[in-house]
Structure formats: C-alpha cells, structure tokens
Amino acid sequence: MDAFITRKKRKSSPSPKLEETLEIPPRSETFETGNDGEESTDIKLAMLSSLHPNIDQQMIFEVLLAHEGSVEATTESLSQTTKKKTGVGAPSQTSLRSFAIGKPSIIGGLSSPSKKKTKLLARRGATLHLYDPQDVSEHTPCTIIHNFLPPEDANRLLVELLEESKTYEKITFKLFDNVVSSPHTSSFYVRSYDELDQQKYEYVYNGARLTDVRKITPQLDNVKTRVEEAVNREIQERISTCYGGKKLKYQSPKPWRPNAAFVNCYQGPQESVGWHSDQLTYLGPRAVIGSLSLGVTREFRVRRVLPKDNNTNNSNLPSKVSNNNNPLPEDTNPDASEGQIAIHLPHNSLLVMHAEMQEEWKHSVLPAHAIDPHPVSGNRRINITYRDYREAFHPRYTPKCGCGVATVLRVVQKKRENWGRYFWMCHAGNVPGKESCTFFQWAEFTDDGDPIWKGGQK
Numbered sequence: 317m318d319a320f321i322t323r324k325k326r327k328s329s330p331s332p333k334l335e336e337t338l339e340i341p342p343r344s345e346t347f348e349t350g351n352d353g354e355e356s357t358d359i360k361l362a363m364l365s366s367l368h369p370n371i372d373q374q375m376i377f378e379v380l381l382a383h384e385g386s387v388e389a390t391t392e393s394l395s396q397t398t399k400k401k402t403g404v405g406a407p408s409q410t411s412l413r414s415f416a417i418g419k420p421s422i423i424g425g426l427s428s429p430s431k432k433k434t435k436l437l438a439r440r441g442a443t444l445h446l447y448d449p450q451d452v453s454e455h456t457p458c459t460i461i462h463n464f465l466p467p468e469d470a471n472r473l474l475v476e477l478l479e480e481s482k483t484y485e486k487i488t489f490k491l492f493d494n495v496v497s498s499p500h501t502s503s504f505y506v507r508s509y510d511e512l513d514q515q516k517y518e519y520v521y522n523g524a525r526l527t528d529v530r531k532i533t534p535q536l537d538n539v540k541t542r543v544e545e546a547v548n549r550e551i552q553e554r555i556s557t558c559y560g561g562k563k564l565k566y567q568s569p570k571p572w573r574p575n576a577a578f579v580n581c582y583q584g585p586q587e588s589v590g591w592h593s594d595q596l597t598y599l600g601p602r603a604v605i606g607s608l609s610l611g612v613t614r615e616f617r618v619r620r621v622l623p624k625d626n627n628t629n630n631s632n633l634p635s636k637v638s639n640n641n642n643p644l645p646e647d648t649n650p651d652a653s654e655g656q657i658a659i660h661l662p663h664n665s666l667l668v669m670h671a672e673m674q675e676e677w678k679h680s681v682l683p684a685h686a687i688d689p690h691p692v693s694g695n696r697r698i699n700i701t702y703r704d705y706r707e708a709f710h711p712r713y714t715p716k717c718g719c720g721v722a723t724v725l726r727v728v729q730k731k732r733e734n735w736g737r738y739f740w741m742c743h744a745g746n747v748p749g750k751e752s753c754t755f756f757q758w759a760e761f762t763d764d765g766d767p768i769w770k771g772g773q774k
C-alpha cells in the first residue's frame with residue numbers, strides 16, 4: 317500500500333523514548349525518520365518522489381546528495397530538470413556473483429549458526445538482482461515460488477482484479493503544505509460483510525478509516541486456500557532451515573490464516589511504493605505476509621535496517637542479545653545498511669515475507685525505467701498481500717491514547733538502545749499536521765506473540 321511520507325519528531329514531545337522513530341504511514345505501512353533531528357534520507361526521498369513522480373529515484377538521490385541533503389534546493393533543481401526535459405540516467409546494476417563471498421548472514425544473526433565473519437552482499441549504492449528462489453531464501457527474509465498457480469487460474473484472477481482495479485483510487489493526504497497522493501491505486505478485501513463493517517468503522521489506519529473496503533471476490537477467495545497452504549509450508553521450512561528448528565520469539569505458533577487482502581495496482585512503470593515496513597498493529601509481532609504478483613514483472617527491493625548507537629556510528633556494535641532476546645545483527649558495517657537487494661517478481665509468483673521481515677527490513681517497489689508488457693495486463697501489475705489479522709489485536713483490545721483512538725504498534729528499529737522492543741504509541745504521531753498526545757507504552761507479549769495487557773485483559 318501507499319506510504320511515503322513522514323516528518324521529523326516534534327522537538328517538544330515529552331517522551332524521550334520516541335526519539336528514534338516517528339512516521340506517517342497513510343495506510344498500513346510505516347516509514348521511518350532519522351534520529352538526528354533531520355528527516356532521514358529515505359524520508360526526503362519519499363517526499364521528493366511524491367513531489368516529482370516522473371523522476372527516477374536514483375536521479376533524485378543524486379541531486380539530493382549534490383545539494384547536501386537540502387530538500388528545498390533539490391526540489392527546485394528537479395523542477396528545472398523537468399522543465400528542460402532532461403533524461404534520467406539508468407541505475408547501475410550488479411549481479412549477485414560479483415558480490416557473493418561466502419554464505420551471508422541475512423537476518424541479523426537469527427539464522428547464523430556459524431560465527432564465521434560473513435560479507436554482506438550489497439554495498440551502499442549497489443543493488444543486487446536476485447532471480448533464483450534459492451538465492452532469495454538465502455539472502456533475504458523472503459521465499460519465492462514461481463509459477464505458483466495453474467496458468468489459467470492466475471489469468472482468471474488477473475482478469476478479475478484488472479476489472480476491479482478500474483475503480484481503485486490513489487490515497488491523497490496532506491503533507492505540510494502539499495497534497496500528496498499515493499503513487500499507485502489500491503483496495504482492501506475481507507471475507508464477510510461483518511468484517512467489512514468492522515474495517516470501515518472499528519479499525520483505524522493512522523487516524524483515518526478505510527473508505528474502500530470490499531468483499532472478497534470469487535477468484536481471490538479461490539486462491540486464498542492455496543496461498544494459505546503454501547505459506548504455512550514455507551513457514552515450517554523456514555523454521556527448520558533458518559531458525560535452527562524453533563520458531564522466533566514472539567512468532568505465533570498457530571497456523572497462518574489469511575483473512576484480509578490488500579490489492580495494489582501499478583499502472584505503468586512509474587507507479588511505485590516507497591520504502592516502508594508493513595504495520596504490525598493488527599497483525600502482531602513477527603507477522604508473515606503472502607504476496608502474489610500478477611501481470612508485469614517488477615522489482616521488489618529489500619534492505620535491512622541496522623541499529624545505530626547514539627553517535628550514529630555502529631561500527632563497534634558488539635554481538636549481544638537485544639531486549640527481545642534475539643541476537644543483534646552481527647555485521648555492523650554502516651555501508652551494509654544501505655545495500656539493496658532486488659527480487660524480481662514475475663507474473664504468478666508468490667513471495668512470502670517471513671517473520672523477520674517487517675521488524676528488521678524495509679521494502680519498496682521503485683519506479684522502473686522500462687517494463688516488458690504482459691499479454692493480458694499490458695503495462696499493469698497487480699499485487700495481492702494476504703494478511704492474517706489477529707483477533708487479539710482487534711482495536712477493541714489495544715491501548716487507547718489520550719486522543720481516544722486505538723494506538724499503533726511499532727518496533728525500535730534504528731536505535732541500538734532498546735533495539736527490537738515493541739511499543740504502542742498515539743496514532744497521531746504518524747499523521748502530518750496532527751498534534752500527537754504523549755501516549756507511549758512498551759508492548760509486552762508472551763513468547764507466542766499474544767499481547768499481555770497491563771492491568772489484565774481489556
């Protein structure tokens with residue numbers, strides 16, 4: 317879904333614990349700000365991409381660097397560039413072979429039984445392109461199944477959703493003085509009219525309600541069971557091959573049951589979604605998401621978020637256990653946090669985002685230079701993310717803030733102190749132009765990721 321804006325934390329916030337994060341995810345995502353009193357580069361890029369949707373992100377990044385991080389100077393310069401219709405340069409691409417040295421540790425040490433120092437695959441500014449399912453599962457927190465559905469079922473679903481997507485809309489929202497709109501269209505599907513009502517009137521997405529919620533279509537429903545089986549299989553496989561035979565702490569041991577689906581439509585190469593993590597508020601910690609791609613092939617980019625200490629220098633990060641008892645990432649090369657991996661998502665591929673993904677990685681679908689048209693969808697790509705909304709995380713149970721609205725669940729991603737710890741905070745802290753109340757509460761879970769409420773169950 318759409319998420320591409322954020323702002324820096326108001327200096328007046330009374331809660332020191334919030335310092336490292338403050339984000340404005342319009343729907344179900346979380347974007348992160350820096351902790352140095354300025355918007356992080358991602359945020360600046362997200363803002364600039366929204367303001368200049370037709371300019372390649374790599375170009376925006378270079379212009380931003382040339383202007384020493386000034387958003388104002390960059391936007392001015394980009395406006396000139398657009399006027400002059402200057403072309404944009406193609407980003408340099410590198411292959412896996414030129415970077416892979418040994419077997420990498422990909423998930424912050426969680427899967428790394430060997431103490432041998434491993435080299436990270438992607439360096440700052442470089443992007444590794446992965447096509448092979450084995451490479452994807454070894455080097456990212458995802459697994460991919462190509463040719464997932466029988467071809468005729470994939471086409472039926474694609475045709476159905478192309479028709480549906482004719483009435484999808486871009487989300488618009490206000491960012492400071494600008495009205496910004498999401499760089500693709502989307503809609504949300506649930507199983508029953510009762511759930512539809514709940515989504516419209518009980519669930520809150522960053523202070524707003526979803527307006528476009530639909531009942532699951534016949535083909536979406538038909539495919540759901542197969543996605544469910546495959547994802548549960550992949551989860552078990554991941555546990556045995558990557559987590560040493562034991563589920564992660566806070567990961568639910570229950571079978572994954574998709575009961576909602578966001579469907580995105582990307583019309584043409586320029587439509588995109590910026591860097592984000594999906595919101596855990598209704599999914600709980602260590603959530604798994606099944607993502608089915610149809611139509612035009614696009615690149616799904618992932619990059620790990622490494623914690624930094626207060627001096628933003630993480631080069632001396634010792635290997636130790638964080639507050640949630642997961643080992644901190646072993647590889648602390650600051651450049652490493654900037655490296656990106658591009659997973660190519662062809663028509664009819666199922667990508668499973670595993671339990672380590674949302675807390676420790678960010679993902680995006682960046683604008684493309686060119687696409688190969690698909691025989692059925694032309695220049696369009698449809699993406700379905702099946703999600704398991706957990707009853708225990710229904711807004712009727714989650715903490716309410718001073719604004720009287722259900723709070724959002726977040727995780728400390730960037731700061732070394734409290735890295736990996738979850739907290740509930742006021743949703744308005746994520747909404748531009750809205751004064752947030754000071755609500756903050758560390759989140760507590762059982763080992764199986766069920767919430768423990770202070771003062772007993774609400």
Ligand SMILES: O=C(O)CCC(=O)C(=O)O
Nearest residue numbers: 317580594616681699701
């Ligand atoms: O289109 C995709 O593959 C990813 C979409 C996404 O990240 C999301 O809906 O949260």
Ligand SMILES: [Fe+2]
Nearest residue numbers: 317345593594
């Ligand atoms: Fe996402």
